[in-house]
Amino acid sequence: MNRRPVWIQNIGELATLKASQPGPKKGAEMSNLGLIENGSLWIEKGRIEAVGTTVQLKQAYAARIEEADVIDAGGGLVTPGLVDPHTHFVYGGSREEEFEKRLQGFTYMEIMNAGGGIHSTAEKTAAASFNGLYNEARVRLDLFLRHGVTTIEGKSGYGPNLETELKQLRVMQALNEKHPIDIISTFMGAHAVPKSYAGQEERYVETVINEMIPAVMEEGLAEFIDVFCEKDVFSIEQSRRILMAGKAAGLLPKIHADEIVATGGAELAAEIGAVSAEHLLKTGPAGIKAMAEAGVIACLLPATALFLGEEPADARRMIDLGVAVAISTDCNPGSSPTVSMPLVMNLACLMMKMTPAETLTAATYNAACAISREDSIGSLEEGKQADFVLWNVRSYRELQYRFGVNHVHSVWKRGELLVNGFNQ
Ligand code: NIG
Ligand code: FE
DSSP states (O other): OOOOOOOEEEEEEEEOOOOSSSSSOOOOGGGGOEEEEEEEEEETEEEEEEEEEEHHHHHHHHHHHHGGGGEETTTTTEEEEEOOOOOOOOSSSSSSHHHHHHHHHOOOHHHHHTOHHHHHHHHHHHOHHHHHHHHHHHHHHHHHTTEEEEEEEEEEEOOOSSOOOOHHHHHHHHHHHSSSSEEEEEEEETTBGGGTTOOOHHHHHHHIIIIIIIHHTTTOOOEEEEEETTTTTTHHHHHHHHHHHHHHHOOEEEESSSSSSOOOOHHHHHHOOSSSSEEEETTHHHHHHHHHTOOOOEEOOOHHHHTTTTTOOOOOHHHHHTTOOEEOOOOOOOTTTOOOOOHHHHHHHHHHHHHHHHEEEEHHHHHHHHHTTTTTTSOOTTTSSSSSEEEESSSSSHHHHTTTTTOOEEEEETEEEEOOOOOO
């Protein structure tokens, strides 16, 4: 860790994302980015010690500037490090042949029900060695970092058996120790009913509850639990049992809800007090209202909707009804093989009519809330971790407007310069 203080000055637009109250930003507050023009940050031992204008910090730290690494941001935009709160980034193999099949007219669920989809990745993940999975996932994490992501959530769920589920989670644990990106792990044994349990769905639900959750807890491998609640995958009733069992064991619930068919997943999320509900492509007004009342965060995944050729989630109605919205890549080999949160921000604007300001909130502060990390990351405030990005643009509006380009200039994690655009 860099022990010298770091002084970043001459930030054209500093989007602090400072929250005016605890908890995720909702409604109009999603547009409040806590902007500071000609901003500046003073960083001490990996944490933010002061935030203000360049003039203010220059005065306040006049006596100490000589001992600091001084960085000139050149009038660029600085935001908190992006947070990706929903990924499946540890997996074996690839599925480009399914992509072609879908372009020819086969649906995602047709491919999965015929034994492909999640099942095919599960087979490749089971066959992969720990080191093989680790190395592939590490390369992906490096790419995430180069796209401005400093914290990521990762799910298991490509295990056709307990052993493979544990292997995925152990890979995430090992990467969390070695890689600069922080990784928050989610157990998702209920992602698909493994082929070996075909026709015995109930028996698999019991296995998840009675064998898998205890094994995950015993090794302390996860903080969240997630279920693919979907027609022909896990029913509302099965999802409720699994999530409640996880909750009783100490895991925080999340749920893949109403992605392909509206089954009432959003209402279930509200009923059980899930931290977030994911996808929500088909969720109607009643589900949105239930989420607003229960304070469930909507984690929206526009790249997945684009990749599957589906209509995006109704983000506008969610924001207008008071649901806090986060966005994510959903990085996975089947429905969203991307590592680009900048692209996802562009898509949130273009496909879901979220404003550039709402989108930045959804990719930083609200994303941190979706993984219960808002106390330490997601905004640039005194005492928080010094995770931030300098962009090759002058404003957050320009970031969302010049779409399809990675505008990252430099990335700092805990005050360390990890992606260095100054030498180019
Ligand atoms: O979030 N919907 C379920 N799970 C993933 C896709 C997993 C896969 O196709 O490999 C998702 O879209
Ligand atoms: Fe997902």
